[in-house]
Amino acid sequence: MFRILKKSLKTGVVTGQHPAAAPLEETSTSEAKEKARPFRSSLAFRAVDTGSCNACEMEMNALANPVYDIERFGIHIAASPRHADALVVTGPVTVNMEHALKDVYQQTPDPKIVIALGDCAINCGVFKGSYAVTGPVDRHIPVDVRIPGCPPRPVNILNALQELRKGSDKG
Amino acid sequence: MTETRFYDEELKVAFPLIVQDEAAKGEFSHFLVPKDLLPAITHHLHTQPSLHGRLTLLWAVDNRPIRDAYGLHYLFTLGASRSWVVLSTELAEGDRLFPSITPHIHAAMWYEREIRDMFGLIPQGHPDLRRLVRHEHWPKGTHPLKKNFPWDHVLGRQQGEHHFRRIEGEGVFEVPVGPIHAGIIEPGHFRFSVAGEPIMQLELHHFWTHRGVEKLFEQQTLTAAVPLAERVSGDTTIGHSLAYCQAVESLLHIEVPRRGRYLRSLFLELERLHNHLGDVGAICNDTAYALPHAHCGRMKEQIMQLNDKLTGSRFLRGVNRVGGVEIDLTVAQLAEVVAEMDHIEKDFSELELIIIHNASLTDRLETTGVLTERTAWDHAVVGVVGRASGLDQDLRRDRPFAAYDELPVKVVNYRYGDVRARIRVRMDEIHESMRLVREIRLKLPQGPVAVEPSRRAQAREWALSAVEGWRGEILYMVMAGENGTIHRCKVRDPSFANWPAIQQAVLGNIIPDFPLINKSFNLSYAGNDL
Known part of the structure; x- marks a missing residue:
């Protein structure tokens, strides 16, 4: 017990100790922002890997570590699509995952936001053209937000999610 | 090096029909083996206490268009010396069958199923010839790593269902998990059979992220x-x-x-x-x-x-x-x-x-x-x-x-x-x-x-x-x-x-x-x- 307390005191606050984000191009359109209006104070997302190399997954997991601590912005990771407001889809949509992706989309309640995370989800990346790849994601389900990068840094994902919920210029 | 030679000589004495490829002497010992001898020689490598070979890699190569033949290669890491032995064989002129080594080397199980899926070569005597990489909806007779299979052509789907190994009996339940999991992890399917709390059987059904x-x-x-x-x-x-x-x-x-x-x-x-x-x-x-x-x-x-x-x-x-x-x-x-x-x-x-x-x-x-x-x-x-x-x-x-x-x-x-x-x-x-x-x-x-x-x-x-x-x-x-x-x-x-x-x-x-x-x-x- 004493060890644990000492460790916690010694460590202090680490949240926010990361380099600033590189400015990305516009990731979400004003329509997407309008769609995200109900989720401004709380957003639960479900991650769907459709053939990613696992790097995007690691960066999403990093969002939950104490340095980024995504929960303090009201963003949660949902365990089931039925609890989700948004789907974060990674990977180039493999032939074997195509039906699973469509199922998940069906199972997510409306209104919902689809976020394509990483280059593979946006344009199939290095796997483009393969016999086993049917993507990108927007060939199968409508995509609202695109976060580029191979993989995108956690801070960029965080910023994109924040920007999405900031509201459009109209108000 | 001397130790490698000792293995080489022993193998050549035990199996006079194999031919050593002298070109590959530095990195590993390389032998050309008639395909009928494969089960015997792999068994020998695996079980002989002085060799204690671990199957490290098994791969196939489509040698077309140069020659109408498939190459099969077996890499073993030998026990004490950690030296490598590669056995190679060739399936020529329309021969699509090779003897399975899975019955005595369990580690070959997935490799041989993979070769069957990707090349259409059949491991004879393999205990489990269900599909591995190509899920059941992939059309029959399509084998992506054959040279005449187009790399950029997405195939249609056929009807098909994966058959899991079943345990039946009173109070036995199956629990399916995946391919999409609760946490942020990659997709895979796990099928548990349980009776009460303990797991009686787990079967994996993977290869959802096969990207070619x-x-x-x-x-x-x-x-x-x-x-x-x-x-x-x-x-x-x-x-x-x-x-x-x-x-x-x-x-x-x-x-x-x-x-x-x-x-x-x-x-x-x-x-x-x-x-x-x-x-x-x-x-x-x-x-x-x-x-x-x-x-x-x-x-x-x-x-x-x-x-x-x-x-x-x-x-x-x-x-x-x-x-x-x-x-x-x-x-x-x-x-x-x-x-x-x-x-x-x-x-x-x-x-x-x-x-x-x-x-x-x-x-x-x-x-x-x-x-x-x-x-x-x-x-x-x-x-x-x-x-x-x-x-x-x-x-x-x-x-x-x-x-x-x-x-x-x-x-x-x-x-x-x-x-x-x-x-x-x-x-x-x-x-x-x-x-x-x-x-x-x-x-x-x-x-x-x-x-x-x-x-x-x-x-x-x-x-x-x-x-x-x-x-x-x-x-x-x-x-x-x-x-x-x-x-x-x-x-x-x-x-x-x-x-x-x-x-x-x-x-x-x-x-x-x-x-x-x-x-x-x-x-x-x-x-x-x-």
Whole structure:
């Protein structure tokens, strides 16, 4: 017990100790922002890997570590699509995952936001053209937000999610 | 070398019909074997106490259009000397059958099913010929790695259902899990059969993330395919790109400069560190002990930020290239790396005491998910999982690559094969990696970090390469095509060897312990599915 307390005191606050984000191009359109209006104070997302190399997954997991601590912005990771407001889809949509992706989309309640995370989800990346790849994601389900990068840094994902919920210029 | 000769002679005496290919004498012994002799000779290699051969890799090559023949190659690592023996055979003129070795070498199970799916060659006598990579909806008679299969053509679907092995009886239930899981992890399907709490059977149904990586390699040139290798399994960027580069370098007869080799070792250890730190935390988290998870997540983040600062990529992408590395480090950067190591090591040692002294955690980890040494050996398990089950193997020591011939590695070994042993292996390896980083800084020679390739690879020449990544042995077999293209690239992530073993490790455990056992293996889906 004493060890644990000492460790916690010694460590202090680490949240926010990361380099600033590189400015990305516009990731979400004003329509997407309008769609995200109900989720401004709380957003639960479900991650769907459709053939990613696992790097995007690691960066999403990093969002939950104490340095980024995504929960303090009201963003949660949902365990089931039925609890989700948004789907974060990674990977180039493999032939074997195509039906699973469509199922998940069906199972997510409306209104919902689809976020394509990483280059593979946006344009199939290095796997483009393969016999086993049917993507990108927007060939199968409508995509609202695109976060580029191979993989995108956690801070960029965080910023994109924040920007999405900031509201459009109209108000 | 003399020991290798001894094996060679013994094999030739026992099987007079095999022919030794003298060209390959340096790296491994190579024998051409008539296909009917395969079961006998592999059995001999595997069971003879003086040889004690472990099936390390099994791959096929479509040799068309040059010759209408398929090549089959079996790589064994021999017990004490860790030397390699490759057996090759050829299926010519419409022959699509080869004898299965699975009945006496269990580790060949998935390799032979994979060859059947990808090449349409039938392993005769294989106990389980269900599909592996191509799920049942793939049309009949389509085999992607055949040379006449178009790389960019997505096929239609047919009706089909995967048949799981069934246990029937009163009170036996099946629990399906996946392919999409509750946490942020990759897709895979697990089918449990339980009676009451304990798991009676687990069957894996994977390959959801099959992206056609090996076929994509064949569309690339030898020197340009490094970015693809980096993305075979994203968490093992350095491991995969290094194994790929080494194979190509031996095809192009490139000698990587010493400084380049040292830097490769340095980056490989950094990759091992951030992954092991993440795993230690995640294992604790799966017992609902969140505190070490938070601390480990913080330390892992520190190393990934360090990676980013040094190379511009948190995953160390773009570091390796054919001929060496892209990035050289300054004296100041090296000092920063070592300072960071000292800092994190102190931090981690304090956390380690917290973890080890928690009795309720130990209670969850001990005797959970036991993989016995015998089962591990039968499955030819590699890497962290193998070392936790008493298999004393580590390529950094056994077949030194990069700069490990000048950096002796203390190989961690535990015997119990439970989750606790697997977390202990990782903890000890974290300290060893940090020690290696310090040693690399002291020994780092001056000079260039890369050389340009000057020669061309001869078509149909092939090379093997092996790297001890953070999960375990990563193997690449690269065969050159015409004009610097790739004719065939066989990729073997350690996960492919280790996944089947998890089916044995969970037996008798309860389903709530499965996430914990799975985490302690922490295998890649992307690297397995290719």
